[in-house]
Amino acid sequence: MTSAVVTPGNASSVTRKVLTTVATGGLTFLITNALNQPQAISITLSVLIGGIALLIRFLADFEKRLAALERIEAESIVAMRRLVDDTFPQISKATELYRKIDNSALDADVVTELVENSTRISRDAPRIVQHFVQAKIKETAGLLKQLAEGGTITYYGEDREWLLGLTRTATIGIDAISMAAVDHGLWQSEIGQRYLDAQRRVAAAGKRVRRIFVLDAQGTADDPALLRVCAEQRRMQIHVRLLARADVPPHLKVQVRDMIVFDDTLAYETTPTLTNDPELAQISETRLVLTIDRVKECAQLFADLWDVSTEPAVV
Known part of the structure; x- marks a missing residue:
């Protein structure tokens, strides 16, 4: 009732x-x-x-x-259409984004985790944290765009994240040309030790790791400090050879530079600052090169220099 x-x-x-x-x-x-x-x-x-x-x-x-009801119904229909018109494109965009994530070569869980963790930065977080996170996401987005499109990516200064990340994720092999003007003191530094440890792990997993030490005019193949570095790396199953700058074939002299080729598909190049004293040189910029022809040239340069380089003396 x-x-x-x-x-x-x-x-x-x-x-x-x-x-x-x-x-x-x-x-x-x-x-x-x-x-x-x-x-x-x-x-x-x-x-x-x-x-x-x-x-x-x-x-x-x-x-x-009845007239009032019809008016309310008409207003409701208009409001519903406006809501659908405003919401449907967003739903379509979100659906399209998830479809692209599923079709991507990247792990969908990793991408989803990035988005979820990004949403955990609340509006109450300090402004410096908000701005820092936004800047890092923007930087990562730009890097991903450049990697997807190929070409060359430049980092002004000395990089460590690219170097360590690429070394740890190498699946085929690592071929490196080490110039005295760039690598002086590297192997005793914190970043150098981390880099060597990452290479040791790659070599222990059965992947190829090779390095050519290019000696400058003052360097000699019997330098005790250099030989100790070579011996340490050889114990890590890293294949090491030495090459005096004077022994570089004439047609390759202008091409010799500090670089690393990862998996024969990506080149990592560094440019030192201009100075007469190699001990004072710093890295002015770092480049990731994905252009196929350029990477092939780098791989061929390493192969040519490897053929004319020599094994270091055993200490």
Whole structure:
């Protein structure tokens, strides 16, 4: 059993309808009575006309309510269409993005984890944290775009993330040309030790790791410090050879530079600052080269220099 809820507005409307009906019926009774009509006819006409008046009021109110309902329905349809128009493109874009993630060569879980962790940076986080995270994501997005499109990516200064990351993820082999102007003191530094450890792990996994030490004018193949470095790397199953700058074939002299070729598909090149003292040289820029022809040239340069280089003396 249900009970109707009567609001003050509804009660007032019903009261007006009742009063109107009573007034109409009473007026009809007075008129018919003044015309000397039989009382039965007066009463009948009063009830009939009062009922008609009540019915007309109900019909008028119903029409108003129906018009209001139609107006609300029309506004709701417009609002719904606007909502669909605004939301559907976003849903389509999100669906397209997830489709691309599934079709990507990258692990979808890793990409999803990146997005989820990004959303964990709340608006209440310090502004410096927000700006730093946004800058890193923008930097990563730019790097991914450049890697996907191929070509050359330049980092101004000495890089360590690319170097260690590429070394740790090598699947075929690593071929490196080490110039004295770039690598002086590298093997005793923190980054050098991490780089060597990453190469040791790659070599221990059965992958090829080779290095050519190009000696400058002051360097000699019997330098005790150099031979100790070579011996240490050979113990790590890294194949090491020495090459004096004077022994480089003439047609290759202008091409010799500090570089690493990863998996025969990507070249990592560094450019030292210009100085007369190699001990004072610093790395001015680092480049990742993905252009196929350029990488082939780098791989061929290494192969040619490897053929004319020699094994270091055993210490």
